[in-house]
Amino acid sequence: MDDRLALLGLNLVEGLGPKRIASLISFFGSPSRAWDATAEEILEVPGMGERIAQVFLQVKRDGLLERELEIMEREGIGFLTILDEGYPSLLKEIKDPPPVIYVKGELSDSFNLAIVGTRKPSPYGRKVAREFAKEIALRGVCVVSGLARGIDSEAHRGALEAEGLTYAVLGSGLLKVYPPELKGLAREIEDKGALISEYPLLTPPLSQNFPRRNRIISGLSRGVLIVEAPLKSGAMITVFYALEQGRDVFAIPGSIYSPQSEGSNLLIQQGAKLVMKPDDLLEEYGAMGRFYKNRQNNLDISEEEKRFLDKLPIGEVLSIDALFYNDTSSKNYAIITVLELKGYLKRVEGGKIMRLR
Template structure:
């Protein structure tokens, strides 16, 4: 039996979490060896519950280890242990690195240059747009965008990276084979195909509120830095920012309107010393050794006519009504509508209900 196979199998026994595995190794357990009565006694001395000790004694056998290994292969789930050379180096540096990571998709992405993009589950239009824009620009530089596949900012970050043809990793608070929330099934499938999803929880683990804060330390632990796009004062995204600080990583925040509750947390982070980000260059300049020359900011040729550029200059992140545009620009109504349609087709603006327009890219 290989050491890694024994560790993975032990990790999948009900009730065996990070601390119990730590106590097993502290008691002298070898994942490639046998369970002895003396070892089980030492576990009791370390205050491992009797029910857990009995479960270990009954469950952990060579045949069980073999079944766990075969099942992972059958389901195309990669398992990386902290003993493996492929285990992400950045993640090894945190206080409690996962003993086992389960991955569907490209496991090598976890060892790339990763950068976390997180935020509220209920963002404003501004938050959604900024999450997608920032993630797209980060991914286009060759970095891997890491987030939590939650509704809102997280899912927008993953989509932004994928739309840019880049790579992205989702860290789940469930088993790696459990899609949560369910309405993100299509995004999950695309992440498995073009990126990766990972979790420290054994396959089949259902969502539970207590699991999500713990996964945040993995999001930040994989990453050289964390960008919080939009978050209220008590947003879970701020837990990821705290984890990033505790791990000695950089924290960034996108500013928002002072009147917006959804930006109260990010604005507070900036007050407390997080770097204010208004463009991807604000992030890249903090990591000069990680930015290849090809990733330097370039000027994109404009495909807009002079009238379209003028019209676009009056449309920003806040919705503007078509009547306001008419007052600002001296264009016949037909011309105005034609240019607005052209800007939408070029994905520069987005029309909202009520004849209002905002920037899209």
């Protein structure tokens, strides 16, 4: 058996998890050798008890790996292992990366930002989550969240409204989507991005799974935006993982009287970047043109407009007056307006412009 399938098989053994799977591979030298081990050999590995050895044998004896592969083929579900070239590079860097991730949809080489928050948001929180997700998705950013009620589902919907990419990381198997009322949203996400889980296909939505899946949400992302989070919430657990992983943390300010905003307001007090508009997120990463995806790409630019653009480095802010020092005709300002409408330029305060792409 090859190492990829062996990793998938090891991932089916309840009680192993990323740390113990890594220990097995270290002890035996490869995933395939670990998969071929006997119960007696498993017991020789530090940290492996009788129960794990028996479950390991039962998984092999009952043909659970073969059954999992059959279901995956029938349902159109793929998987990536940490050995694969296509495994997300950012996720590979985190502590205890999942050895296997199941994927329904398609992962791309995208620039990812996570948007998470409370399951019981205010109307303000819902609006902010959806509008921010929509705006950054229009710029080509993939929105990562957890398909939970509230802020998470609003973030996914915002990205979908923009016809952009979004990834949902589940705390259950991909055939046990939770909550059930979001199954329709999950199907939309499959078409425009991907559903992702480290858990075998039929794993139920157990409460202990959700905190651990949060490390994958932050692990896939360059930064995490918190929109309304109580002090004790899953979103704050995601912040813990984000800080551990060296990810950027952003927060939307909320009412000082709202329990839903206690966590996000505290984060701002402690140094998280306060975010007032979507561009606050994008500008944190330098030239927005690196991942700008304009929805009017079919609009050609004239030779004159192209010559003007060629003078402007992508992402650099320049004074309009300085650009037109020797020529202040209205024609030049018209070119700026047209290029702005076509998504190539953005006006900046102080009579300046920035080229986006």
